[in-house]
Amino acid sequence: MQTILEAAAELADQEGVHGLTLASISKKLNVRPPSLYNHIEGLGGIRTELAVWGLTSLYEEMAISIQGAQKDEAVCNMARAYIDFAKKRPGLYAATLLKPAGEDKRIEEAGGQIVNLALSVLKPYDLDSVSAIHAVRGLRSIMHGFAALMQNRAFGLPYDIEDSLEMAICAFLAGLDTCRKHRRQDI
Template identity: 80%
Template sequence: MSPRIGLNTQTILEAAALLADQEGIHAVTLASLSKKLNVRPPSLYNHVEGLGGIRKELAVLGLRSLYEEMASAVRDAEKGEAVCDMAKAYVAFAKNRPGLYDATLLKPAGEDKRIEEAGERIVNLALSVLKDYQLDDVSAVHAVRGLRSIMHGFATLMQIRAFGLPYDIEDSLKMTVRAFLAGLDARQTK
C-alpha cells in the first residue's frame, strides 16, 4: 500500500499536538488521529510506530519546545530575575500548549535517547540559571527539583483552574519563586 500524498510524519505530529492541546493527551489515539487526518488508521503506520511512536515524538517535540521557551525567557536576565522569567515561561508553556506539556510528562514505552537529551537540556538550563547561588553539585540538583516542583505545581493548578481568588497568578508565582530563592541565598550565609 502506498502512502497517502501529503501525509508524512510531520503532518501526523502536528495534528497529534493540536489534538492533544485541544482535547488532552489521552484523546490522542490512532482512531482519533486518523479521523482528524481523514485517513484510515493503518495509513498512519507508514509514517509512525503506532501510538507509542506518536507519544515519543510528542514528548520530544514538547521537551524541545519547552526548552526553547525557557531559554528565550532567560536570555537577557540575571540571577533572580532569570529564575522568575524561566518559571513564568514554563507555566505559560503549560497553559498555552496543555497537551504538548502533558506529553513531556509521559514515560513512553522503550528508551529514546532524544527524550533523554531534551530533558537534560532543560535540567542544564535550570542549573545554569541557578549558578549564581553557588550551590554544590548535590544541592544544585535538589534546587532544580524544588524549582521544577514549584513550576509544575503552578502549571497543574492553572490547568484545572484551581486559583479562584481574584489575585494575579503571575504575581503569586513570582512571589513563590523569590521565597524559594531567598532560601537558597540564606544557605550561603550559614
C-alpha cells in the same frame, strides 16, 4: 511525519494527551488509521515523538526567556516561560511528562537540556553540585505545580496569579540563600 505530529499535538491540546488515539488522529487527517503506520510506530511512537517535541519546544521557550536576564530575573523569566508554555500547549506539555514504553535517548537528551538550562540559571547562587540538583528539582516542582493548578483552574481567588508565582519564586530564591548559609556553617 510532521503533519501527523502537529495533528496529534493539536488534539492533545484540545482533548488531553491521554485521550489521543490513532482513530482520532486519522479522523483529523482524513485518512484511514492503517495509513498512519506507514509513518509512525503506533500510538506509543506518536507519544514518544510528542514528548521529544514538547521537551525541545519547552527548552527553546525557556532559553529565549532568560536571554539578557541575570540571577533572580532569569529565574523568574524561566518560570513564567515554563508556565506560559503549559498554558498555551497543555497537551504538548503533558506529553513532556510521559514516560513512553522503552528507552529513547532523545527524551533523555531533551530533558537534560532543560536541567542544564536550569542549572546554568541557578549557577550565580553558588550552590554545590548536589544542592544545585536539589534546587532544580524544587524549582521544577514549583513550576509544574503552578502549571497543573492553572490547567485545572484551581486558583479560584480573585488575586493575580502572576503575583503569586513571583512571590513563590522569590521565597524559593530566599530559601536558596538560607540553605547555602546553613550548609557553610555545617562545614
